[in-house]
Amino acid sequence: MSHDILPRPAAISLEEYRGRRQALMAALPPRSAVLLSAATLATRSNDSEYPFRQESNFHYLTGFPEPDALLVLLPGRDAGEAVLFCQDKDPAKEAWTGIRIGAEGAEAQFGIDQAFENAERDERLYELLDGREAVYLPLDDEAAFALAEEVRRELGSRMRQGAQPPRALCDVAYLIHEQRLIKSEAELALMRHAAEVSARAHVRAMRTSRPGLYEYHLQAELEHEFLWQGGQGPAYSTIVGGGANACVLHYIENASPLRDGDLVLIDAGVEYDIYAGDITRTFPVNGRFTPEQRRVYEIVLAAQERAVQAVTPGVTLAEIHQGVVNDLTAGLIELGLLEGSVEARVEDESYRRFYLHSTSHWLGLDVHDVGGYRRDGEPRRLEPGMVLTVEPGLYLPEDEDIPEPLRGIGIRIEDDVAVTTEGHEVLTSGVPKRVEDIQALMMKK
Numbered sequence: 001m002s003h004d005i006l007p008r009p010a011a012i013s014l015e016e017y018r019g020r021r022q023a024l025m026a027a028l029p030p031r032s033a034v035l036l037s038a039a040t041l042a043t044r045s046n047d048s049e050y051p052f053r054q055e056s057n058f059h060y061l062t063g064f065p066e067p068d069a070l071l072v073l074l075p076g077r078d079a080g081e082a083v084l085f086c087q088d089k090d091p092a093k094e095a096w097t098g099i100r101i102g103a104e105g106a107e108a109q110f111g112i113d114q115a116f117e118n119a120e121r122d123e124r125l126y127e128l129l130d131g132r133e134a135v136y137l138p139l140d141d142e143a144a145f146a147l148a149e150e151v152r153r154e155l156g157s158r159m160r161q162g163a164q165p166p167r168a169l170c171d172v173a174y175l176i177h178e179q180r181l182i183k184s185e186a187e188l189a190l191m192r193h194a195a196e197v198s199a200r201a202h203v204r205a206m207r208t209s210r211p212g213l214y215e216y217h218l219q220a221e222l223e224h225e226f227l228w229q230g231g232q233g234p235a236y237s238t239i240v241g242g243g244a245n246a247c248v249l250h251y252i253e254n255a256s257p258l259r260d261g262d263l264v265l266i267d268a269g270v271e272y273d274i275y276a277g278d279i280t281r282t283f284p285v286n287g288r289f290t291p292e293q294r295r296v297y298e299i300v301l302a303a304q305e306r307a308v309q310a311v312t313p314g315v316t317l318a319e320i321h322q323g324v325v326n327d328l329t330a331g332l333i334e335l336g337l338l339e340g341s342v343e344a345r346v347e348d349e350s351y352r353r354f355y356l357h358s359t360s361h362w363l364g365l366d367v368h369d370v371g372g373y374r375r376d377g378e379p380r381r382l383e384p385g386m387v388l389t390v391e392p393g394l395y396l397p398e399d400e401d402i403p404e405p406l407r408g409i410g411i412r413i414e415d416d417v418a419v420t421t422e423g424h425e426v427l428t429s430g431v432p433k434r435v436e437d438i439q440a441l442m443m444k445k
Contacts, residue, residue, distance in 0.1 A: 006196060006229055009189045011273065014111035016186055017063050020179060021082050024061065025075040027175050028136060033129055034073035034172055035137040037144045041067050053232070056365040057138065057176045059274050064110050066101055070121065070147075072128055080113025083128060088117040125151050131164045136172035145169065174372075180364055181371030182385035187364070188418060190275045191387055192427050194231070195416050198269040198277030199430030201225035205240075206431075206442050211260035211285055215240040218266060219254045226270040235276035236367045239267035242285060246410025247395040249357060258285045263293055265410055269367065276367040278389055279428050280414035287442030292405040294435055296394055299331030301433060303392045304413045307359060311390065311417050311424035316379035321359040324392045328355050335406065337396070354395055360388045363416055386419045387427070 024034065039055040052067055062071055064084065072083040089102045106115035116124055129135060129151050137144045148169050155165035183191065201222040208221045218240045226233055237252040245251045246265035258264055262285050269277030282297065284290075289297060303324045310320050329351040332338040337354065338345045345351055362369035364387060373380055382388075393412030396402055416427040432438050 003228065006193065006200075008230060009193045010186065012063060012186050012190075014063075016184060017061065018082075018111055021061050021073060023179060024172075024175055025073055025081060028075060029134065030075075031131065031133040032075060032170075033132040033135050033166070034071070035135055035144050035148055036061065036071040036073075036172070037138075037141055038064065038067055038069035038071075051233070053271075054274065056274065056370075057173070057180075060176065060180055060365060062110060062112070064101070064106065064112075068118065070118075070144075072125070074128060074132070077128075082113045084110075084112045084115040085118050085121040085124075086115060088119050126154055126158075126163075129166060130155055132166050134168040134170050135166045136170045136175070138173050139169070139171045140173070173370075177370035177372070180369065181362065182383065183364065183387055183418070184385070187275065188385075188387075190273050191277075191364070191416070191418070194235075194270050194272040194275050194277035195279070195427035196430055197226060197229040197231055197272060198279045199428050200229070201268065201270065202266060202279055202281050202431040203441065205266055206281070206283055206438065207444070209258065209264060209283070209285055209287070209442065211258060213258050215242055215245070215254040215256050215258060215264070218258075218264065219268075222266070222268045229270070229272075231270035231272045232274070233271060235269045235271035235278065239265065239280075241265045241410065244398055244408030244410065246282065246412075247397060247408065248410075249395070260286050261290065263289075263409060263411065265412055267412065267414065274365050276363060276365070276369075277428070278363055278367050278414065278416055279431060280391055280393075280412045281431060281433060281438075282411045282413065283438045283442065287439060289435055289439070290405070293409060296331075296335065296396070296406065296409050297411050297435060299328065299334070300392055300394050300411045300413055301435075303327035303331070304390060304415070304433075307390045307392060308415060308417055308424065308426060311382065311388070311419060313383055313419060313421065313423075314381050316381055317358075317360045317373060317388065318379040320390070324359045325351060325355070328392060328394060331394070337402065337406070353397075355393060356395065357391075357393070359392055360390055363387045363389055382419045384419050384421045388417055388419070389414055390417055391415075 038058045041049045044050045070085040084106050087100045103115035106112045135148050152165045155163040204221045205218040219238050240254045241251040242258045242264045243262040265282045267280040329345050330342045362371045391414030395410045396406050398407045418425045
């Protein structure tokens with residue numbers, strides 16, 4: 001098994017981060033400001049913390065990797081439009097947890113116009129927001145909202161001295177999310193890399209699989225590759241579901257034995273420079289599909305391949321999903337699990353017993369990435385630069401009315417797909433999904 005190391009793609013440039021901030025400020029009304037908080041450390045147990053992961057919107061606008069920071073955007077400010085407050089330099093604490101970037105480092109290394117340590121934050125915030133008519137912030141961020149209200153109260157108490165507190169607090173999330181929905185070439189390069197690393201991890205798991213192992217053995221192979229290639233780890237909780245566990249959509253226990261004759265469903269992807277990969281593959285534990293498994297698998301695969309081909313500018317996710325629903329419903333009728341016409345079973349939604357989820361979601365800094373699925377009340381049409389998943393599945397419960405050879409079969413096949421001007425690019429083609437290719441790979445162990 002190859003343990004070579006992939007070349008690292010270029011990081012997002014300071015110029016791109018600056019351009020993102022400029023684009024956001026250009027979308028604001030005059031005399032506005034933006035407040036955006038970094039993530040904070042979260043306690044795991046006693047005096048240990050979970051690994052730090054930066055808040056996605058904050059990362060998108062700054063690339064700044066430390067907790068407990070605050071970005072303030074002030075369009076038109078002569079002394080600098082982007083101001084960052086960050087952790088104080090503290091040699092005693094740095095001896096335990098590492099060197100802090102500090103205000104000077106924030107300006108020199110991250111292209112921030114002006115930076116201050118948090119010790120100066122409260123008083124300087126009053127000065128910075130004095131005279132700004134509206135403050136834009138994520139309204140679901142309780143800490144940022146409380147901070148903005150505190151500034152408004154303090155400036156309100158200084159009105160006799162000429163202070164002008166902000167009159168409105170507005171939600172900034174929609175504006176940032178609209179920007180994030182369309183990926184730049186630099187972002188696409190990082191997402192291709194995340195997809196390639198994720199694909200290699202799935203290939204490792206396929207080659208390792210054999211009866212007698214446990215689900216966590218395949219999880220270990222996947223996450224070894226994520227870290228080996230410089231990722232931060234999984235982009236979400238790794239799913240390894242053998243047998244009927246595959247019918248639990250968000251199964252994450254990964255503690256059961258892998259049995260001869262069962263399928264195993266793996267839904268896993270790396271987080272690389274905070275961008276997510278997201279791949280699902282389903283394959284036989286022993287490397288050979290049974291006739292019944294193959295029959296169900298080919299139905300899902302055909303629906304998935306047709307859905308991927310449908311990804312092109314101007315199409316909606318609703319249209320892609322409807323095509324998948326039609327294909328899977330026809331397959332369920334062929335299997336004898338539904339009766340009647342495709343149209344009737346789609347209309348009464350009886351297919352939903354076996355297909356419970358949507359076909360696609362946006363992908364980017366978050367595995368279920370931001371961006372509206374509707375625009376002006378209508379389903380949003382795809383545009384170049386969007387990245388989405390295509391992931392139909394069938395989940396056949398272990399119920400008495402299901403023919404015994406089909407009971408407990410869960411199959412999902414998922415790829416990451418970028419919308420291009422010509423149509424689409426499948427980012428995750430590095431891991432096989434056709435029956436013959438999977439079996440050939442697994443026999444080459």
